[in-house]
Amino acid sequence: MRLLWLRNDLRLDDHAGWQALADYQGKTAAVYILPAHWQKTDAAGLHRLGAAKAAYLQQALADLSARLAPFPLTLLQGEPVELLLAWHQQQPFELVTHVAQAPEEAGWLARLCDAGVKVQTFEAQPLFEPEQVAPLLEKFPASFTGFRKKVEKFPAWSVPAPQAAADLGRLQAANCPLTTGFDWPAMPGAPVHPAWQGGETAAQGWLKHYLFERRALAHYKTSRNDLAGRYFSSHLSAALAWSCLSSRTVWHQILEYEQQWGSDEHSYWLRFELLWREYFHWSLRVHGSQLFAAGGLTGKAGLGVFNPEYWQAWCEARTGWPMIDAGLKELMATGFCSNRLRQNLASCFIHELGLDWRLGARFFEQYLVDFDVASNWGNWAYIAGAGHDPRQGRRFNPHRQWRQYDPGLTHLHQWLPELGTVTLKQVEAHQRGERLLDYSAPLLPLEC
Structure with a gap:
């Protein structure tokens, strides 16, 4: 049997994995596994599956299932290697999956190969x-x-032209010998960005x-x-x-x-x-794993000091910096904020609060619907001076940034309507510690 293991390649067009199934003469199956540890909270209170992110994934899988019908898409939840080995023991298969993007995935594939599973990879x-x-x-x-x-x-x-979708009309579906399906996390409302629907x-x-x-x-x-x-x-x-x-x-x-x-x-x-x-x-x-080290690719980035007060305020979007809190509220509610906002959030997290840049990258990983391991961690390392940046870090002047990119406070009013009609000068003064607004005091004055 040939089994296609889908991860973050949830499409039919331009997909070498589906072509590998279409070319196979025997039984085939396709599986998506929701890793159990994505929903486990770590010591910092973080996990990997925020509500909007989960909603988008659920929509994407539903769309893929509908496009595949009547060929079934198997859904499993648990530890990926254990589930695949249990399946392989009962129904041996050749595994087809896209190449590992990060060390965690590379470890999964290595363990499967060591256990005797034949693995064929492709680029997605x-x-x-x-x-x-x-x-x-x-x-x-x-x-x-x-x-x-x-x-x-x-x-x-x-750039190679995308390949046409494989003809899947002749696929012979194999039954999964394991208990299928999984429980989605609680997603009350689970709003995603209005321009996005999964699939x-x-x-x-x-x-x-x-x-x-x-x-x-x-x-x-x-x-x-x-x-x-x-x-x-x-x-x-x-x-x-x-x-x-x-x-x-x-x-x-x-x-x-x-x-x-x-x-x-x-x-x-x-x-x-x-x-x-x-x-x-x-x-x-x-x-590889060097990117996730404290010093990143340069070995020169500061580790940061964990301050529980600052961290808790960050996680609750109550830093006392209205412009930063507005960005955090948008991120946690929708799974999105603009690239410009992401850079400013990261700069304040690292250079103003002095927190570990890797903690910020993990925070984004939980909430971002568009989380991409290479881009997210690469950008956080870039701001921290731990990545590909000849300047050894980027520190943004938040007041100057908002004067340039939101002078009318459109974004601020959208996410902090309780501030009412305030001016940019009043917001800046509050963020410098002058307390001109009926809003929580800033953790630290933003002097720049």
Whole structure:
């Protein structure tokens, strides 16, 4: 039998795993396993499956099941290796799955191989094939600019075209010998960002709408740093993180947009951001567990001092900095906040509160619907000076940031309506410790 193990590759189009099943002459099955430890709370009070994130995953799996019908998608919950070995013992199979993105997944695959399971892997996330970037992996560029300049020399940037969806009409379904199904965590309301609905069907519809119906890409470079709105950015990150869309599909759809409407700085910049994602992806392949160490890739980042008062206030969005609290409230309620907000949250967490950057990365991992292990950890390391950054860390001036990106306090009023009509100067004064607002005192004055 041949078994396809899905993880964050929840689509049918451009998917080598489904093609491997379609090419097989015998019984086949497909499984998604919800790791039990994702819902276990650690010593810091964190887990890996916030409500909005769980809601998106549930929607994505439901959509995939509907697209596959009548071929069944098996759902299991527990420790992945134990479940797969129990299945293999009762019904031996050849396992097909996408390559490991992080050390945890690599450990899973190694244990399966050591136990005698034949494992066949394929690529599901990157733009480029491994052989294309192989010369870079021997001495990986220390900066994104170095990486970008090299890959842009590839002929036509040579991003392979996405493959057509496999013909699954002849699949012969095998029955799972284990107890199937799993319990979703309590998700009261479980709101997700209004531009997002989980699954390949919704993702394909949004991509078409964003590029060709709304033509919102026409202002992408100008608006991408905004804090609120439906069209200020592409909002493709969740679909890419769970691979409801392949990055190659998005890339080539942008090229098609350029053929119709012409290329400009806006269309280039969205491809530029896909290259950032690609850079973090291959960096994690090269550096592995080093990225998750206190010093990160540089070995120079400070560990930070755990302050329980600061940490609790952060987790409850009551730092006393209204602009930061508004971002935290949005993140915890919707599973999303803008890239500009993420950078400012990380900067305040690391450089103002002095907390361990890895704790902040884990906080984001719990809540972000679009959590991508390489991009999330790579960006936090970047801000902390533990990653690919020649400046050894980025510290943002929060007052200057909000003057530039939310001068009318649109985002603040949306997430902290209790403040009523306040001015930017009043908010800044409060964050500096002057207590001009009927709002909790800041943990520390923001002097910058």
